[in-house]
Amino acid sequence: MATYDTLGATYARTRRPDPRIAAQIHTALGNTTDVVNVGAGTGSYEPPRTVLAVEPSQVMIGQRPPESAPAVRAVAEQLPLHDDSADAVMALLTIHHWTDPAAGIAELRRVARRRIVVLTWDQAVFRERFWLVRDYLPEAAAFDDDRAVPIDLLVDLLGGARQEPVPVPHDCTDGFGAAYWRRPHAYLDPQVRGGISMFTQAGEDRIEPGLRRLADDLAAGRWHTRHSGLLALDTIDVGYRLLVADL
Structure with missing residues (x-):
């Protein structure tokens, strides 16, 4: 994917898997014997039984650890795999990048024998609960309105699935969109924003005014006064969801 060929160059620095989220994903995979990771990126959250990673960006593939599963450059909508190739297929924070989510999900169903695990988010919940996009960067949220899949x-596309909320720890080590909800200064760091496609694809010019307001509120203590309740929380639910479909 051309997007990550340009914005993914430093992805591995800020997007390190969080062990608590990893545990939830691996529990969802259950006792499946072999796993294919679609939209695999740098390999976060791949269990040891991962047999193949599918990733369109060579820049992302180049950042995968040497000991990770072999990777093939391909898109979700056209997986280079036979029917029923793997016991389980997972797709983590990737579907919003797909050109045709329906075709991609159909491919997951074709390739998986037993289970599909998808990590995504509920955009309506995210907009309402996450202070950064609600109060400072609605432009970034508007960008995701167009690409987030309900x-x-x-x-429905999965043929039914159970939903699990994925709470975000206050010290989350995986720097996705809401990872720094209790560490607001982090969003002023260009390197942090560089690992979050919501911000990089919205463009610095569009989000710069909101970042200035955030910096001013942090300097004046207004953010901490307004969000003092967050500082007592260990985790927060801002809409990230794990979908688990048994075939």
Whole structure:
């Protein structure tokens, strides 16, 4: 994917898997014997039984650890795999990048024998609960309005799936969109934003005014006064969801 050929160059620095989220994903995979990771990126959250990673960006593939599963450059909508190739297929924070989510999900169903695990988010919940996009960067949220795939649609495409909330720890080590909800200064760091496609694809010019307001509120103590309740929380639910479909 050309997007990650340009914005993914430093991805491995800020997007390190969080062990608590990893545990939830690996529990969802259950006792499946072999796993294919679609939209695999740098290999975060791949269990040891991963047999293949599918990733369109060579830049992302180049950042995969040497000991990770072999990777093939391909897109979700056309997986280079036979029917029923793997016991389980997982797709983590990737579907919003797909050109045709329905075709991609159909491919997951074709390749998986037993289970599909998808990590995504509920855009309506995200907009309402995450202070950064609600109060400072609605422009970034508007960008995601166009690409976020509704949870109900995904469940239908999967042929049914159970939903699990994925709480975000206050010290989350995986720097995705809401990872720094209790560390607001982090969003002023260009390197942090560089690992979050919501911000990089919205463009610095569009989000710069909101970042200035955030910096001013942090300097004046207004952010901490307004969000003092967050500082007592260990985790927060801002809409990230794990979908688990048994075939």
